Amino acid sequence: MSTTLDRRPGGSGRRWRLGLGYDERSAAILVFPVVAVLLVVAAYPILYSFWVSLHDIVLTRPLRRPFVGFDNYLRIFDDERFWLAVGRTTFYTVVTVAVTTILAVLVALLLNEAFPGQRILAALLLVPWATPSVVNGLMWKWIYDPTYGLLNALLVQLGLLERYRAWLGDPDLTLLLIANAAIWKQMPLAALLLIVTMKAIPDDLYRAAKVDGANVFQRFVHVTLPALRPGLMLVLVYETMISIRHFDLFLIMTQGGPGDASFTLSWLIYVETFRSLRFGTGAAMSYVLAMATFLLSWAVIRWLGKRL
Amino acid sequence: MAGRPVAPRIGRALLLAFFSALFVLYVAGPVAWLVSSSLQTEAQITAVPPNWLPPELNFGNFDAILNAAERQVTYETRRQGDPATGGFLPSGAANLIPSLWNSLTVGVWVAVLNLLLSITAAYAIAVIDFRGRRVTLYTVLATRVVPDIALIVPLFLVVRNLGLINTLGALVVTYLAITVPFTIFILISYFEGIPRDLYRAARIDGCGHWGALRHVYLPLSLPALVASLTFAFLTSWNEFVFALVLTQNVAAQTLPIVISGFVMDFTTSFSFVNAAGVIAIIPPVLMAVLFQRYIVSGLTAGAVKG
Numbered sequence: 001m002s003t004t005l006d007r008r009p010g011g012s013g014r015r016w017r018l019g020l021g022y023d024e025r026s027a028a029i030l031v032f033p034v035v036a037v038l039l040v041v042a043a044y045p046i047l048y049s050f051w052v053s054l055h056d057i058v059l060t061r062p063l064r065r066p067f068v069g070f071d072n073y074l075r076i077f078d079d080e081r082f083w084l085a086v087g088r089t090t091f092y093t094v095v096t097v098a099v100t101t102i103l104a105v106l107v108a109l110l111l112n113e114a115f116p117g118q119r120i121l122a123a124l125l126l127v128p129w130a131t132p133s134v135v136n137g138l139m140w141k142w143i144y145d146p147t148y149g150l151l152n153a154l155l156v157q158l159g160l161l162e163r164y165r166a167w168l169g170d171p172d173l174t175l176l177l178i179a180n181a182a183i184w185k186q187m188p189l190a191a192l193l194l195i196v197t198m199k200a201i202p203d204d205l206y207r208a209a210k211v212d213g214a215n216v217f218q219r220f221v222h223v224t225l226p227a228l229r230p231g232l233m234l235v236l237v238y239e240t241m242i243s244i245r246h247f248d249l250f251l252i253m254t255q256g257g258p259g260d261a262s263f264t265l266s267w268l269i270y271v272e273t274f275r276s277l278r279f280g281t282g283a284a285m286s287y288v289l290a291m292a293t294f295l296l297s298w299a300v301i302r303w304l305g306k307r308l
Numbered sequence: 309m310a311g312r313p314v315a316p317r318i319g320r321a322l323l324l325a326f327f328s329a330l331f332v333l334y335v336a337g338p339v340a341w342l343v344s345s346s347l348q349t350e351a352q353i354t355a356v357p358p359n360w361l362p363p364e365l366n367f368g369n370f371d372a373i374l375n376a377a378e379r380q381v382t383y384e385t386r387r388q389g390d391p392a393t394g395g396f397l398p399s400g401a402a403n404l405i406p407s408l409w410n411s412l413t414v415g416v417w418v419a420v421l422n423l424l425l426s427i428t429a430a431y432a433i434a435v436i437d438f439r440g441r442r443v444t445l446y447t448v449l450a451t452r453v454v455p456d457i458a459l460i461v462p463l464f465l466v467v468r469n470l471g472l473i474n475t476l477g478a479l480v481v482t483y484l485a486i487t488v489p490f491t492i493f494i495l496i497s498y499f500e501g502i503p504r505d506l507y508r509a510a511r512i513d514g515c516g517h518w519g520a521l522r523h524v525y526l527p528l529s530l531p532a533l534v535a536s537l538t539f540a541f542l543t544s545w546n547e548f549v550f551a552l553v554l555t556q557n558v559a560a561q562t563l564p565i566v567i568s569g570f571v572m573d574f575t576t577s578f579s580f581v582n583a584a585g586v587i588a589i590i591p592p593v594l595m596a597v598l599f600q601r602y603i604v605s606g607l608t609a610g611a612v613k614g
Contacts, residue, residue: 023437034426044462126592130593134588135567148353270457279461
């Protein structure tokens with residue numbers, strides 16, 4: 001299997017250098033456009049918000065904005081809401097990433113088979129992905145609607161539910177219901193990334209495994225899964241990044257409620273920044289979340305990318 | 309396949325049929341309901357139990373959106389909207405179609421520029437053995453870990469300094485910052501799967517890095533390139549938070565902004581919102597269906613066996 005990020009591209013390739021510096025020069029030229037764009041639109045905002053996180057900036061008191069070092073960071077660790085939000089975010093992220101990944105593997109396995117209608121299914125796969133998150137949020141809210149919603153009607157007509165319920169109003173279910181909407185939308189991209197990886201698995205490996213008498217599950221565990229590593233790495237990194245910072249659905253579906261049931265970190269940051277207007281602590285919270293996101297992504301890359 | 313006994317083949321067919329049915333139900337079910345309720349009147353969608361299918365096809369909601377520009381909507385006249393929509397026409401209805409074009413324009417620009425920027429960087433990181441290669445990759449990825457909310461204010465300042473507030477350019481530039489890092493990541497993992505012998509052969513034949521990229525990597529990466537185009541277009545099509553802050557007038561508003569405006573309008577009928585949702589899904593689905601043969605089936609032909 002050669003699709004691992006970790007493989008040093010050098011190795012024997014080193015011999016083919018045309019001259020000292022050609023590789024470095026080419027790399028610099030090829031990377032330059034991205035670096036230039038990211039410097040303007042990514043680096044500046046990121047450094048700016050870090051600067052904000054070191055100052056006590058409250059918009060209701062615009063003129064005095066003293067430098068406070070890491071006080072904002074210390075303050076948020078004493079904040080009860082922060083720890084509540086960490087719990088909610090962890091639960092939401094674990095559920096969303098785990099279910100998305102498992103569903104994506106199953107869907108990729110299905111679509112990797114050749115059968116009549118496979119292409120229609122592949123086209124359908126792109127429908128949830130193409131649904132803007134605003135529409136996605138509205139659609140699921142409409143499905144969960146306490147009086148006119150599909151979910152109530154379906155469960156009652158099937159005899160699984162006695163009477164209509166206000167699904168999103170149930171604190172025990174809210175996060176799971178939002179996660180469901182997120183998973184529905186995120187699964188297709190994950191599946192697509194896995195299919196791309198699967199197509200690169202040589203058939204010989206399966207044939208060899210069959211000759212050795214491996215059954216379907218053994219072939220999956222010993223041939224498919226190891227070969228899926230690069231795809232799984234992409235999926236886990238992307239889904240973790242997206243889920244841990246997810247905001248749109250919380251804004252559209254529950255606004256942190258009912259009570260504090262969907263009070264996640266991204267919602268807390270929003271409330272702190274744009275409702276309480278405490279930009280300093282809001283930015284500090286963002287940085288804590290950013291560090292967590294980076295460490296998680298890094299861990300996944302180290303884990304699945306072997307030596308990167 | 310032909311040589312296999314019949315029983316497992318039937319078993320396989322049944323299994324595939326079963327999982328296909330589950331898949332269709334899960335993926336298409338919610339959207340089917342959205343479409344169904346967009347074709348019903350306000351009275352029909354508020355029936356209990358609900359009408360699973362529209363009792364009769366009613367395009368009133370779509371008509372109201374498509375012809376909204378011709379109606380002057382004020383506080384007094386809003387109740388004279390189409391009866392199909394419960395008599396209400398949200399004040400932003402006329403903006404929906406212009407915003408659809410805005411979304412398409414931004415999406416196409418982002419998709420194309422994103423790919424052009426990402427290809428060369430991904431090639432450099434995946435193929436060229438240069439110092440700082442790993443650092444480059446992690447730095448690029450690190451630009452995507454800060455929550456969007458924290459970036460809203462500084463991005464607003466950047467965009468204002470560039471003189472781009474309320475223009476589509478502001479959105480294109482911002483969305484590139486969102487899509488480029490992950491696109492590079494996708495392309496790297498694909499490029500690394502391309503056998504290195506092909507690269508060596510190209511170099512022996514006298515290709516420089518530019519030649520190796522053009523003649524070896526690009527032709528073999530069609531599926532990944534199409535996936536990246538789709539990823540960038542749909543990310544741009546979806547984006548909500550930045551668009552909300554960076555565009556404040558009709559000239560630059562995108563579809564998600566206008567649709568979320570309907571929702572803030574409490575008198576808007578659900579069937580109207582659903583119709584707007586359906587309109588928002590149609591263009592990307594059309595594009596996705598056009599592209600999917602390259603993404604999914606193109607893979608079998610063009611796949612590089614490592």
